[in-house]
Amino acid sequence: MSHIKKVLNSSVVLVEKDGKEMVVFGKGIGYGKKTGMSIEDNQVDQSFLPVENIQTQQLLDLVDAISPVYFDITQEIVQYAEQYLGSPLNLSIYFTLMDHLNFAVERAEKGINIINRVYWEIKSYYPKEFHIGEYARTLVNKALETNLPEEEAANIAFHLINAQNSDNQNADGMKYAKMVGSIVNLIRYSLNTTVNTESIHYVRFITHVKFFVERFFADELMEKGDKELFEQIAILYPQAMNSAFKVKEYVGKIYDKEVPNDELTYLAVHINRLLNYNELDG
Structure with a gap:
């Protein structure tokens, strides 16, 4: 009791x-x-x-930022996933999935659809997780009377894949951490403003950068995307896109690798979100 x-x-x-x-x-x-x-x-x-656990603190922050319905939906998805997969998921899934679903619905309501360029790979190589992603997409659309695009099944599946592997020790962990740190510091410097590193919006931003780095080292960067959307985001969020281009320059110089426009578009959206919420918090 x-x-x-x-x-x-x-x-x-x-x-x-x-x-x-x-x-x-x-x-x-x-x-x-x-x-x-x-x-x-x-x-x-x-x-x-x-x-005191950091994941618990993140969850507490989400309580104020997200409608309770996302807690109920996430719980139903996770219970279904664990039963379908036959194994428990890392507790981090409750934070990452709730936040992702909330952001996905926000994008859908604004008519912003960022194409998942590894949709086919996830659907083909992770059929169980993709099935759960489809289940989750249908559940969200019905519960919230929205219309998440088909790509969201793969996006949700990605979080489930990560939740199964998040306890594993990765030999490249330091390499990943170094790149994440460099990108985050570069963006914070380019914004030329004080960022509240304790806010839920900053945690969301860090989560996206981590996923970007994972895709980068796995050679699964999103590419061949929507030129019109890229140009639209560049016009709407010039400061954020400028910061995204600084990341592109950094990656090209240090790793001799091109960052596709798809990734710049997605990164700029997250940077702008961080910037706007930071101004409101201030």
């Missing part, structure tokens, strides 16, 4: 059990509840322990 310390929203509550603080969530678990009330263990669908 756990005792509620704070109701964060209808799906997420902060509790204390055996002297430790935990974040637990489940559909409707916080509805009608107040501080001091108890929750039976069989009411809890997922626990995050301890609160």
Whole structure:
């Protein structure tokens, strides 16, 4: 049995059990509840322990930034995925998938469709994860009355693939970390503004850069994309695109490798999002 310390929203509550603080969530678990009330263990669908854990802190940030419906949808997707795959996923999937779905719906509502250039590869080489991605896309479209594009099945599958491998030790981890750090510092410097590194928007930005680096070293960069969308983003977000081009110059100089316009488009969208939210936070 756990005792509620704070109701964060209808799906997420902060509790204390055996002297430790935990974040637990489940559909409707916080509805009608107040501080001091108890929750039976069989009411809890997922626990995050301890609160000091960075993933838990990210989840707490998401509570304020994302509608509770995304918690419920993500929980249903993860439960389906673990049953379908026959193995548990890393807890990070709750953060990355919730955030991705929220951002995907935002893009769909604004009519921005960024094509996934590894759609065929994911569909062919990861059929189970792609099937779950299709299930998730259908679920989101129905629950939120939106219309996520077909590519989202592959995008969601990518998060599931990553959640299965995230505990593995990678021999190239330092190489990846170095490139992520260099790109992030370059962008922060080019923006010429103070960035709140504790904000959820900064965490989202870092997540995208990590995925970019993974694609870079796997030789799976998105390319041969939509020239019109690239030009549209360049006009709409000139400062962000300027920063994206600085990343292109850096990668070309250090790694002697071209960054396609598709990647610049996607990177600029995330940089602009970071910039806008940072101004609002300030």
